[in-house]
Amino acid sequence: MGDARLTRDRIRWLSIIVLIALAIFAARFVDIQALNSSDYTLRAASEMTSTRTMLAARGAITDVNGIEFARSIASVNIVVNQKLIPNPLKAAQIASPILGVPVYDLKVALTGKKLWTKVVSEATPAQWNSLKLAISNYNDSLSRSESQKKIYGFSAERTYTRDYPSGSLLASLLGFVHEDGTGAAGLESSMNSVLQGVDGKYTYESGFGAEIPGSQSELIAAQAGTTVRLTIDRDIQWVAAKAISDAVKASHAISGTVIVMDPKTGQILAHATAPTFDPAKGSSISLDLTRNPSVQDAYEPGSTGKVMTMAAAIEENAITPTSIFTVPYSLQVSNGTFKDHERHPTQRLTTSGILAISSNTGTIKIGAKLDNNILHDYLKKFGVGSSTNSGLPGESNGKLPDVSIWSGTTAPTVAFGQGYSLTAMQATSIFATIANAGLRVSPTVIAGTSDASGHFTPADSQKSTRVVSAETAAKLRLMMESVVSANGTAPEAAIPGYRVAGKTGTAMRVDPACSCYHGYTASFIGMAPTDAPRYVVSVTIQAPQGIHWGGTLGAPVFKKVMAFVLASKHIAPTKTKAVAYPLNEAQLKKAARLAAVKVKS
Numbered sequence: 001m002g003d004a005r006l007t008r009d010r011i012r013w014l015s016i017i018v019l020i021a022l023a024i025f026a027a028r029f030v031d032i033q034a035l036n037s038s039d040y041t042l043r044a045a046s047e048m049t050s051t052r053t054m055l056a057a058r059g060a061i062t063d064v065n066g067i068e069f070a071r072s073i074a075s076v077n078i079v080v081n082q083k084l085i086p087n088p089l090k091a092a093q094i095a096s097p098i099l100g101v102p103v104y105d106l107k108v109a110l111t112g113k114k115l116w117t118k119v120v121s122e123a124t125p126a127q128w129n130s131l132k133l134a135i136s137n138y139n140d141s142l143s144r145s146e147s148q149k150k151i152y153g154f155s156a157e158r159t160y161t162r163d164y165p166s167g168s169l170l171a172s173l174l175g176f177v178h179e180d181g182t183g184a185a186g187l188e189s190s191m192n193s194v195l196q197g198v199d200g201k202y203t204y205e206s207g208f209g210a211e212i213p214g215s216q217s218e219l220i221a222a223q224a225g226t227t228v229r230l231t232i233d234r235d236i237q238w239v240a241a242k243a244i245s246d247a248v249k250a251s252h253a254i255s256g257t258v259i260v261m262d263p264k265t266g267q268i269l270a271h272a273t274a275p276t277f278d279p280a281k282g283s284s285i286s287l288d289l290t291r292n293p294s295v296q297d298a299y300e301p302g303s304t305g306k307v308m309t310m311a312a313a314i315e316e317n318a319i320t321p322t323s324i325f326t327v328p329y330s331l332q333v334s335n336g337t338f339k340d341h342e343r344h345p346t347q348r349l350t351t352s353g354i355l356a357i358s359s360n361t362g363t364i365k366i367g368a369k370l371d372n373n374i375l376h377d378y379l380k381k382f383g384v385g386s387s388t389n390s391g392l393p394g395e396s397n398g399k400l401p402d403v404s405i406w407s408g409t410t411a412p413t414v415a416f417g418q419g420y421s422l423t424a425m426q427a428t429s430i431f432a433t434i435a436n437a438g439l440r441v442s443p444t445v446i447a448g449t450s451d452a453s454g455h456f457t458p459a460d461s462q463k464s465t466r467v468v469s470a471e472t473a474a475k476l477r478l479m480m481e482s483v484v485s486a487n488g489t490a491p492e493a494a495i496p497g498y499r500v501a502g503k504t505g506t507a508m509r510v511d512p513a514c515s516c517y518h519g520y521t522a523s524f525i526g527m528a529p530t531d532a533p534r535y536v537v538s539v540t541i542q543a544p545q546g547i548h549w550g551g552t553l554g555a556p557v558f559k560k561v562m563a564f565v566l567a568s569k570h571i572a573p574t575k576t577k578a579v580a581y582p583l584n585e586a587q588l589k590k591a592a593r594l595a596a597v598k599v600k601s
Contacts, residue, residue, distance in 0.1 A: 051219070055159050056197025058181060059225030061174060061188075063234040064269075064447055069170050070188070070279070072225075073163045075122040076156040078131070082112040084153030091151050094138055098130045099123060110153075119154075121179070122161040168276040169241055170232065172292045173392070173445065176282025184282060185290045187228070187445070190393040194449060197225035227450040231267035236260055236565055240272035243560045244539070248274040251522075251544035251553055257294050257424045258561055261536045263432035263527070266441035266462040268390075269535070269565070295388075295395040298421040299521045299542065302507025303358045303489075303550070305417025308430065309367045310355060311476055312378035315468045318369040321352045321475050321581045322588055327362040334408025338364055338416075341506065353583030356482035358489050358504060360416040367415025375414065376403045381467045382430045382440065384422050389442045389463075398422035418507060428538040431503075431525045434477060435533035437470035477501045477530050481578050484526070484555075493526055493555035495563050497573035501533075502526025502558065504550035509543055519543040524554030528562055529574040537562045 061070040078099070085091050092106035099106070099120050109119050120127075131154065139150040162177045175186020183192035200222030240258040248256040260270035273293055277285040291297070313319045328346045330339045340360050347353075354362030367375060380386070385400030399421045401410065413419035422430075425443055433440040441464045448458040480501035484493045489504045504524050511518035522541045527533040539554040539561075547553065565571075582588040 054200035056222040263436035304505035336409035348585035352581035490551040499530035520548040
């Protein structure tokens with residue numbers, strides 16, 4: 001009995017030991033085959049063959065319709081083992097016409113004792129194939145006694161070239177990439193983590209220092225980067241880019257910007273700047289050219305800023321579109337004297353008339369009806385002094401001085417659009433707020449992203465903030481129609497068949513070189529159709545020479561771009577007819593008499 005019990009105990013313990021051993025073996029098997037298979041595969045491969053990184057393709061950047069603005073094209077870096085180049089001169093003579101590199105430069109790169117040196121970056125696969133064939137033909141032409149002259153040192157490393165099919169069309173927005181393929185500026189930089197893929201690994205067997213064709217074996221697949229779809233429409237972008245480029249050249253200006261925005265969604269349909277650059281050569285371009293002026297350059301808006309003063313006063317019930325003001329050419333406030341841009345006798349103008357002729361002194365009188373804190377708060381509500389949250393890199397907040405440091409002349413200066421600064425994107429957003437019934441929607445250039453399988457994920461909707469009432473916004477739009485009339489400052493912005501509203505701006509420009517006012521900023525920002533605005537177009541031209549009025553320079557650019565947008569988006573001509581507000585006291589009295597006669601009849 002004792003022996004039998006002892007035997008059973010031994011069997012039981014032996015079974016337990018076997019089970020534990022099997023469990024350890026199973027755990028190890030799972031670890032090797034499932035959890036860390038890639039690591040073990042790499043370790044094994046490194047002992048048998050050479051391992052290299054397989055670069056991942058960077059995601060594309062497309063327009064709203066999927067047309068590529070930026071893409072990655074397969075290419076190769078051609079490298080050599082100098083010890084396997086017995087005759088550098090001969091090798092250079094063979095490679096020079098194929099690679100497009102001077103014989104002397106190639107000879108220098110091929111001469112020495114280095115086991116690895118790069119000869120050409122981002123050559124095409126066709127060039128590499130031609131080079132292999134040429135070297136093979138040369139080697140085959142040698143006799144057995146000349147075998148020591150054979151060339152074996154060339155090899156290729158797979159890589160990608162960043163290509164920009166539209167050239168400079170959207171350069172300031174796209175940016176460019178470094179030589180290592182990472183984003184250096186623009187969206188290429190700010191969205192680098194999205195666009196950048198995950199590199200893989202592959203093994204290869206080598207012979208005479210080069211990869212043996214057909215020996216490559218993928219260890220870890222490279223994961224391509226995510227494609228970013230923009231809200232930009234390439235056709236509208238082309239028209240905007242051409243229009244602003246022509247305007248900047250004709251006026252000998254420093255720069256210019258055009259932005260086209262959908263006020264309801266915040267989506268940017270066009271973002272054109274001039275001058276621009278070729279993103280394919282971005283690393284060799286000056287930093288000034290690679291800036292994005294629409295969000296990085298802040299300037300004093302001038303008369304386009306008057307719409308915020310008007311909006312605040314109407315919203316606060318301090319005025320109406322037909323309130324009458326005595327408007328002199330010159331006005332003394334505190335220790336400062338303010339003037340209109342053209343000399344005129346004292347006039348009796350309505351609020352609408354003050355906006356139509358862009359009177360500084362009239363706007364100062366309107367601003368005086370508001371407490372300084374209230375005026376300041378409305379500018380903040382419109383977005384002055386804070387980021388638009390466009391997501392574009394390097395965005396400036398602009399500058400809005402705190403009320404506590406305002407002097408006696410700050411309020412009147414702010415009222416007509418100087419004494420604070422904003423960006424072209426902020427200015428566009430202000431007018432989009434008026435177009436969108438008083439709701440401010442953050443601008444965006446991102447429509448969504450697509451993964452490697454093509455699955456599209458739309459971007460989140462932009463946040464909206466109530467700034468003024470829909471009634472106030474509607475009144476402002478009707479007032480701004482007078483700006484585009486024959487009696488306003490921008491009749492050249494009118495588009496036949498459509499109701500158009502907008503505002504000119506001609507502001508003194510701060511020159512950073514002297515920290516003083518020098519030159520002007522000319523602008524025009526408008527919307528159409530006025531009764532139900534679909535799009536807003538802003539035009540900003542910095543430091544034009546000679547003629548510098550916003551109505552003369554900016555309005556024609558606006559007309560070209562907006563007319564194309566309305567046509568390309570199939571927006572029907574306006575069916576409603578505007579009943580304009582009276583612009584002066586005489587028109588107001590006439591309108592009152594006609595209304596009285598109509599009531600009697």
